[in-house]
Amino acid sequence: MVEAFIPKSLSECLELLNTHDLKIVAGGTDMLIQNRTHSSLPIGYKGDVLYISQIEELKNIYEDNQFVYIGAGATLETIMENLSVSKLLRETILEMASPAIRHTATLAGNIANASPAGDSLVSLYLLDAEVELKSLTNTRRMFVKDFIYGVRKINLEKNEMITKIIIPKLKFSHAYFKKVGPRLSDAISKLSFSGAYLVELGRIIDFRVAFGAVNIYVVRSPGLELKIIGKTVSQLKNQVEEILNWYEPLIKPINDQRSNKNYRKEVSLNLLREFIESLN
Numbered sequence: 001m002v003e004a005f006i007p008k009s010l011s012e013c014l015e016l017l018n019t020h021d022l023k024i025v026a027g028g029t030d031m032l033i034q035n036r037t038h039s040s041l042p043i044g045y046k047g048d049v050l051y052i053s054q055i056e057e058l059k060n061i062y063e064d065n066q067f068v069y070i071g072a073g074a075t076l077e078t079i080m081e082n083l084s085v086s087k088l089l090r091e092t093i094l095e096m097a098s099p100a101i102r103h104t105a106t107l108a109g110n111i112a113n114a115s116p117a118g119d120s121l122v123s124l125y126l127l128d129a130e131v132e133l134k135s136l137t138n139t140r141r142m143f144v145k146d147f148i149y150g151v152r153k154i155n156l157e158k159n160e161m162i163t164k165i166i167i168p169k170l171k172f173s174h175a176y177f178k179k180v181g182p183r184l185s186d187a188i189s190k191l192s193f194s195g196a197y198l199v200e201l202g203r204i205i206d207f208r209v210a211f212g213a214v215n216i217y218v219v220r221s222p223g224l225e226l227k228i229i230g231k232t233v234s235q236l237k238n239q240v241e242e243i244l245n246w247y248e249p250l251i252k253p254i255n256d257q258r259s260n261k262n263y264r265k266e267v268s269l270n271l272l273r274e275f276i277e278s279l280n
């Protein structure tokens with residue numbers, strides 16, 4: 001028989017993780033789909049589960065000079081409404097799921113689910129976001145890009161959990177997220193794109209782009225971004241074809257039920273072109 005644990009404090013939760021083999025359930029919106037039985041209404045969990053939604057201390061969102069800290073129990077809707085959170089991330093969340101799902105689902109759940117189509121990941125990679133991982137005896141921090149090492153593969157020990165998502169405070173002239181799907185929210189992305197830049201006196205000080213659902217991981221290339229930083233906006237615009245050629249080999253989508261690889265590649269490169277042309 002499957003047992004369910006519902007701790008009320010983080011220390012109780014970490015103690016349970018240390019002594020039992022448990023699968024974490026936050027909002028349960030991915031867990032529900034992954035464990036549905038089709039034959040009965042109750043969810044068919046295959047092992048014991050740890051519900052973390054009752055832990056108030058995991059729901060805090062706060063900031064210091066450098067970072068915004070988002071508790072792993074904060075729902076997408078709460079994050080979206082918090083003005084200290086990066087505008088890019090809030091706009092990304094607005095494109096995710098329906099309000100009903102966003103009132104339950106968490107950002108930590110979207111990260112730990114490690115799907116190449118996870119919408120928040122594109123903006124989190126772009127923002128150099130980190131996760132705080134805690135066990136009973138240890139706390140460590142890791143970039144989201146290093147935390148996820150493959151499709152549904154994450155660097156998490158059995159006795160650990162994500163406790164916070166840490167977002168650097170960055171200054172951009174403009175940043176946006178675009179999702180291409182059958183319907184905008186409440187549908188899995190065919191592909192997604194985030195772009196951000198900072199331009200001062202016509203020169204590019206910061207330039208970042210990230211692509212989702214076009215490889216087994218989010219595609220971002222700090223090396224290519226460095227080649228762009230320092231140029232003037234007009235130099236960049238004159239070089240747009242060359243820059244699309246730099247990115248083209250990194251975009252390796254697959255065919256699946258949602259879309260085909262040629263469409264995904266072409267639209268991703270069009271989104272990059274549109275982003276470069278939007279710089280001013």
Ligand SMILES: Cc1cc2nc3c(=O)[nH]c(=O)nc-3n(C[C@H](O)[C@H](O)[C@H](O)COP(=O)(O)OP(=O)(O)OC[C@H]3O[C@@H](n4cnc5c(N)ncnc54)[C@H](O)[C@@H]3O)c2cc1C
Pocket residue numbers: 023024025026027028029030031032033072095096097098101104105106107108109110111112113117118119120156160161162163185186187188189
């Ligand atoms: C109708 C519907 C629409 C959706 N639309 C979108 C969409 O538009 N875009 C999108 O990206 N996703 C979408 N999703 C997927 C899902 O809602 C998101 O991935 C959501 O952010 C998952 O959060 P959760 O809290 O519900 O995770 P859960 O289902 O609770 O958990 C997901 C995974 O994360 C692990 N986990 C959760 N919290 C922690 C933690 N603190 N530490 C370690 N591991 C943890 C769990 O063990 C599990 O493996 C949709 C889902 C549904 C059902």
